[in-house]
Amino acid sequence: xxxxxxxxxxxxxxxxSRGWMxxxxxxxxxxxxxxxxxxxxxxxxxxxxxxxxxxxxxxLTMGVDIDLARRRQPGVFNRVVTxxxxxxxxxxxxxxxxxxIGSIISRYPRAITRTxxxxxxxxxxxxxxxxxxxxxxxxxxxxxxxxxxxxNNINLENNIKFLCSVGLTxxxxxxxxxxxxxxxxxxxxxxxxxVEFLQETSMSLGHNDPTDFVRKIISKNPSILIxxxxxxxxxxxxxxxxxxxDKGDLLxxxxxxxxxxxxxxxxxxxxxxxxxxxxLLSLGCTEEEVQKFVLSYLNMIFLSEKKFNDKLDCLxxxxxxxxxxxxxxxxxxxxxxxxKTRMKELVHAGYDLHTSNIALLSWSQKRYKAKLxxxxxxxxxxxxx
DNA sequence: CCAACCGGGGTCTGCCATAGTA
DNA sequence: TACTATGGCAGACCCCGGTTGG
Numbered sequence: 001x002x003x004x005x006x007x008x009x010x011x012x013x014x015x016x017s018r019g020w021m022x023x024x025x026x027x028x029x030x031x032x033x034x035x036x037x038x039x040x041x042x043x044x045x046x047x048x049x050x051x052x053x054x055x056x057x058x059x060l061t062m063g064v065d066i067d068l069a070r071r072r073q074p075g076v077f078n079r080v081v082t083x084x085x086x087x088x089x090x091x092x093x094x095x096x097x098x099x100x101i102g103s104i105i106s107r108y109p110r111a112i113t114r115t116x117x118x119x120x121x122x123x124x125x126x127x128x129x130x131x132x133x134x135x136x137x138x139x140x141x142x143x144x145x146x147x148x149x150x151x152n153n154i155n156l157e158n159n160i161k162f163l164c165s166v167g168l169t170x171x172x173x174x175x176x177x178x179x180x181x182x183x184x185x186x187x188x189x190x191x192x193x194x195v196e197f198l199q200e201t202s203m204s205l206g207h208n209d210p211t212d213f214v215r216k217i218i219s220k221n222p223s224i225l226i227x228x229x230x231x232x233x234x235x236x237x238x239x240x241x242x243x244x245x246d247k248g249d250l251l252x253x254x255x256x257x258x259x260x261x262x263x264x265x266x267x268x269x270x271x272x273x274x275x276x277x278x279x280l281l282s283l284g285c286t287e288e289e290v291q292k293f294v295l296s297y298l299n300m301i302f303l304s305e306k307k308f309n310d311k312l313d314c315l316x317x318x319x320x321x322x323x324x325x326x327x328x329x330x331x332x333x334x335x336x337x338x339x340k341t342r343m344k345e346l347v348h349a350g351y352d353l354h355t356s357n358i359a360l361l362s363w364s365q366k367r368y369k370a371k372l373x374x375x376x377x378x379x380x381x382x383x384x385x
Numbered sequence: 386c387c388a389a390c391c392g393g394g395g396t397c398t399g400c401c402a403t404a405g406t407a
Numbered sequence: 408t409a410c411t412a413t414g415g416c417a418g419a420c421c422c423c424g425g426t427t428g429g
Contacts, residue, residue, distance in 0.1 A: 072400085075410045107399080110411080143398060150412065179396050187413070223397065228415055256392090263397090265417050272419085302419055330390095335421060359389075364423045367388090374387095 052077065058084050063102030069109040076109040084112040090119050091140075094133045100141045108144040114151055121153050126184075128160060129173050139181050146181035158188045166195060167215050176222045183225040197229045201236065201254075205247040213255060220259035227263055234266045242273065243295050258298045275305040279312060283322045297329035310336055318343045319354045330362040345372055350379035 059066055070077055091101045105111055130136050140147050163173060176183050195214055202213035218224060239258055240250050280290045294300060311332055315325055325331065342361050346353060349372060360371050
């Protein structure tokens with residue numbers, strides 16, 4: 001606001017009030033012709049002349065992508081009072097660069113409607129979890145909406161209290177804020193609903209310590225609180241019915257290896273699993289084998305149809321049999337790039353992928369390199385003899 | 386020394402719809 | 408009635424290494 005007044009003063013100084021009006025009229029005209037160069041009619045309804053010119057100028061000098069911002073939250077541009085300068089100073093004081101600030105406002109314009117007091121309070125609450133300002137700046141750069149979408153600091157405070165009361169450690173809260181910052185912008189009620197849903201689920205499955213179950217599942221899957229209970233519920237049902245798990249096994253799966261896939265959109269889960277099944281059946285696997293295979297490494301349900309098929313294709317191209325793949329589900333963990341590079345290197349080194357173990361395709365880089373070296377040495381030894 | 390087994394770490398926003406509100 | 412606050416959705420892996428047991 002301060003600088004907007006300065007703008008006013010400058011304009012008035014330079015042009016006087018009449019000059020300002022001329023300038024304004026000229027700008028409106030220029031804008032109209034630059035938006036619609038071949039249009040004779042000027043659609044005054046589509047272009048609100050009341051949009052705050054100073055705000056636009058401020059945002060422009062701050063490197064904000066005005067078009068993007070206007071598309072995201074048009075209402076912000078009709079406000080009489082905005083705090084873009086204060087926001088900028090605030091974020092600068094926390095160590096954000098000009099570029100980051102411009103990007104934040106472009107992507108979440110409503111940020112400029114927050115007051116400095118509210119921002120500072122909110123920041124301090126986040127700092128109760130994060131050790132440094134810089135970490136928060138990084139989160140804001142990634143996900144401005146999480147911080148700015150709500151100005152309800154009481155709710156934020158209650159959320160923190162609530163999550164502590166669930167028994168989450170400091171480290172876990174930190175991970176939650178880093179990887180699922182939206183959790184903290186959720187209403188307390190929404191978070192409670194998910195926690196209660198998870199507790200009820202665990203109880204109905206015969207868990208004797210629901211609180212511990214919730215702790216475990218959240219630390220396994222920090223994003224779970226930003227999913228809808230409908231989504232999580234459907235995925236749990238999917239796991240249960242697809243793999244015919246009894247209560248105990250289902251519990252182990254959803255707070256263990258299956259925790260991550262509870263986040264998948266319901267269509268996605270089904271689509272990806274259906275594809276895996278279809279593909280494996282066509283390659284001669286039995287239904288039972290498919291089930292066992294997927295359950296032995298649930299993460300593969302993350303793989304889109306294209307990615308799963310591409311990986312399978314590139315393995316099969318190198319004469320690796322489906323039974324080898326089934327025995328080593330982890331090879332699907334590696335990127336296609338890694339698979340291709342390694343298979344090429346191994347074949348070149350004289351390693352027979354068809355008869356030898358393929359587990360090394362998914363080893364860590366360090367272990368794989370060491371193994372490749374041994375393979376090379378061995379084949380050279382044979383050549384020398 | 387070597388590999389099997391297994392768990393962990395990073396990471397997940399940007400958009401739309403709508404009830405509520407001034 | 409324009410605007411805000413909030414809920415919900417789609418989309419979708421890859422890599423590392425500790426421990427254990429031969």
